[in-house]
Amino acid sequence: MVEHRPWNDIIAYAILTLGVFIVAFPVYVAMIASTHDAATVVGGRMPLSPGGHALENYYRAIFVGGSRTAPEPVGQLLLNSFISAIGIAVGKICISILSAYAVVYFRFPFRKTAFWIIFVTLMLPVEVRIYPTYKVVADLRMLDTYAGLILPLIASATGTLLFRQFFMTVPDELLEASRIDGAGPFRFFKDTLLPLSITTISALFVIQFIYGWNQYLWPLLITTQDSMQTIVTGIKKMLVTTDELAEWQLAMATAVLAMLPPVAVVIFMQRLFVRGLVETEK
Amino acid sequence: MANVVLRDVRKTYTGGFEAIKGIDFEVGDGQFCVLVGPSGCGKSTLLRMVAGLETITSGDIDIGGRIVNQIEPADRDIAMVFQNYALYPHMTVYNNMAYGLRNRRMPEPEIDTRVQEAARILELSTMLDRKPRQLSGGQRQRVAMGRAIVRQPKVFLFDEPLSNLDAKLRIAMRVEIRKLQRRLNTTSIYVTHDQLEAMTLADILVVMNSGRVEQIGNPLDIYQKPATTFVASFIGAPPMNLMPLRADEIRSQFAGDSRAAGESGILGIRPEDFVISAETIAGGIALDLTVEAIERVGAETFVYGTRQHEIQGVAANPGELPPGEVIVRIPGAVAPAIGERIKAVAPRENLHLFSADGRQRIEL
Numbered sequence A: 001m002v003e004h005r006p007w008n009d010i011i012a013y014a015i016l017t018l019g020v021f022i023v024a025f026p027v028y029v030a031m032i033a034s035t036h037d038a039a040t041v042v043g044g045r046m047p048l049s050p051g052g053h054a055l056e057n058y059y060r061a062i063f064v065g066g067s068r069t070a071p072e073p074v075g076q077l078l079l080n081s082f083i084s085a086i087g088i089a090v091g092k093i094c095i096s097i098l099s100a101y102a103v104v105y106f107r108f109p110f111r112k113t114a115f116w117i118i119f120v121t122l123m124l125p126v127e128v129r130i131y132p133t134y135k136v137v138a139d140l141r142m143l144d145t146y147a148g149l150i151l152p153l154i155a156s157a158t159g160t161l162l163f164r165q166f167f168m169t170v171p172d173e174l175l176e177a178s179r180i181d182g183a184g185p186f187r188f189f190k191d192t193l194l195p196l197s198i199t200t201i202s203a204l205f206v207i208q209f210i211y212g213w214n215q216y217l218w219p220l221l222i223t224t225q226d227s228m229q230t231i232v233t234g235i236k237k238m239l240v241t242t243d244e245l246a247e248w249q250l251a252m253a254t255a256v257l258a259m260l261p262p263v264a265v266v267i268f269m270q271r272l273f274v275r276g277l278v279e280t281e282k
Numbered sequence B: 001m002a003n004v005v006l007r008d009v010r011k012t013y014t015g016g017f018e019a020i021k022g023i024d025f026e027v028g029d030g031q032f033c034v035l036v037g038p039s040g041c042g043k044s045t046l047l048r049m050v051a052g053l054e055t056i057t058s059g060d061i062d063i064g065g066r067i068v069n070q071i072e073p074a075d076r077d078i079a080m081v082f083q084n085y086a087l088y089p090h091m092t093v094y095n096n097m098a099y100g101l102r103n104r105r106m107p108e109p110e111i112d113t114r115v116q117e118a119a120r121i122l123e124l125s126t127m128l129d130r131k132p133r134q135l136s137g138g139q140r141q142r143v144a145m146g147r148a149i150v151r152q153p154k155v156f157l158f159d160e161p162l163s164n165l166d167a168k169l170r171i172a173m174r175v176e177i178r179k180l181q182r183r184l185n186t187t188s189i190y191v192t193h194d195q196l197e198a199m200t201l202a203d204i205l206v207v208m209n210s211g212r213v214e215q216i217g218n219p220l221d222i223y224q225k226p227a228t229t230f231v232a233s234f235i236g237a238p239p240m241n242l243m244p245l246r247a248d249e250i251r252s253q254f255a256g257d258s259r260a261a262g263e264s265g266i267l268g269i270r271p272e273d274f275v276i277s278a279e280t281i282a283g284g285i286a287l288d289l290t291v292e293a294i295e296r297v298g299a300e301t302f303v304y305g306t307r308q309h310e311i312q313g314v315a316a317n318p319g320e321l322p323p324g325e326v327i328v329r330i331p332g333a334v335a336p337a338i339g340e341r342i343k344a345v346a347p348r349e350n351l352h353l354f355s356a357d358g359r360q361r362i363e364l
Helices: A006-033 A038-042 A054-064 A074-105 A111-123 A130-139 A146-154 A158-169 A172-180 A185-196 A198-213 A217-222 A231-239 A248-278 B043-051 B093-103 B108-121 B137-149 B167-184 B195-201 B219-224 B229-234 B247-253
Strands: B004-012 B018-027 B032-036 B058-063 B078-081 B155-159 B187-192 B204-209 B212-217 B241-245 B265-269 B285-296 B300-313 B325-331 B341-346 B351-355
Touching: A006 A248, A038 A248, A054 A074, A054 A248, A074 A111, A074 A146, A074 A158, A074 A185, A074 A198, A074 A231, A074 A248, A111 A158, A130 A146, A130 A217, A146 A198, A146 A217, A158 A198, A172 A185, A172 B078, A185 A198, A198 A248, A217 A231, A231 A248, B004 B043, B018 B043, B018 B204, B018 B212, B032 B043, B032 B195, B043 B058, B043 B078, B043 B155, B043 B187, B078 B137, B093 B108, B093 B137, B108 B137, B137 B167, B167 B195, B187 B195, B195 B219, B204 B219, B204 B229, B212 B219, B212 B229, B229 B241, B229 B265, B229 B351, B241 B247, B241 B325, B285 B325, B300 B341, B325 B341
Parallel strands: B032 B187, B032 B204, B078 B155, B155 B187
Antiparallel strands: B004 B018, B004 B058, B204 B212, B241 B265, B265 B351, B285 B300, B285 B341, B300 B325
């Protein structure tokens, strides 16, 4: 933009501020609601300033659990979510970096075909293949297990694609220099490719951690025990009540707790994340 | 220490493209061999075949009395310096040099001795803890050299190692490389497209063109007696002037010389072999030129002239030649004006004659 009119700036700031407000206000309300007692929240007139029940609400949410509808304390749910999100992120990084390494650096029959088969899985997220996947997981007796929560979400092509694109930018001479330096395929991978991929790995970690953390449909389907729920499904269950008022203040406390780990991951890995997507260091 | 022998080496890519069409030569122990040629002539491919990075379709490559066709690059006892250096970006200078030795399970004190020694030779001692991106182009180049030196290999392979450097540094590094090679006395094969690098570095010069060897020999011999018009125009800058001659022109120009008689051919004269003079030289050649352009370099000046449709053999009748441009080198900065008519003469012993297809030199 060449023009510099004050009105343009004012309008732009107004629109952006409005956008931030639209996104941030519900979050703010959730945080406020988690600090009041049940009566205030249900009362219909939602205060916009913090109340005095924060400690009590969070303590109950994490360690005690709500009333009959959501008997499991959130602490366990957080742990479940954490394990499955980490499992999905780490598992996905492992299989995608290895498959990309195979596809880029090894010449084997049907290499292109293998790549395209991997590529096609992009069009088949869990939601699309949910029935067959459920059947497989059930047959393998993985319902209500961490393996069942993690494994089906690991298999997809996004990571492979990301690593493939990165590997293709690594100069061939590095591989050749390694060969002359006496490094075999494993050494080249461990000593050269892996250290160079650190930023890409962290970018993928952030994406996959949040993807795993936010999973709703799949955990809802395959977990029947309350102790195996993830926090995202747990929130929902707190609100489904019969003949009883939902404990909104606890649900809101849980929602705020559910937001924290992804926010933390983004904050701590933001620099690496951006570098991984933008910059290539060679 | 080893010699390198290539016997009828060929490379055909899947798809039928023949990159290397049968090459034989030998590099003696401790010699510096330069492969030179235009881009796409197969010189890099050939070097990579010696390194083991490309497979050999047929023929043998022999390093130190051992045929290495099927041997992995790491086991050929060679070290290679790449054009873009190919340093490991995440390793320090020290680790870049030590990596190959560690992979060979050399004891750490021995590695340290070798790396420190190489760093001292290459003046890298103060930079061992830096990463490659913190180094200048010339320093990276030296690290790449260091990585080759610490291995103490039988053969050094250089793949256009200087082409990423600026002109001044290139000349400095060229001298460095030559001194280093003399000092270590390691057999070396060096690929370049720069004929000046080739001339100054080589003990043996191999001029390549489209997958074949055009000429092998001592650089000065090649300069003085190019075997083909390709070599004649590739070695030497500016290139040799080449003028087609008809049979009758050859007869008149080279009367009495039986080897040159009969057929049409190509006459070659180096720009530096001309003298601008009103006097003709007996047995030599004289060209009437109109000056078209002047390039002053300082110590010398290049005069671009067009020929006036005739070549004046002094000994015999002048014949007609198709018009063409001729480059004349004169020492100093005093040059004729543009548009001026000049006479450029060259003595008989500085003339080169080639067969009409340019593939064969005719000795005069």
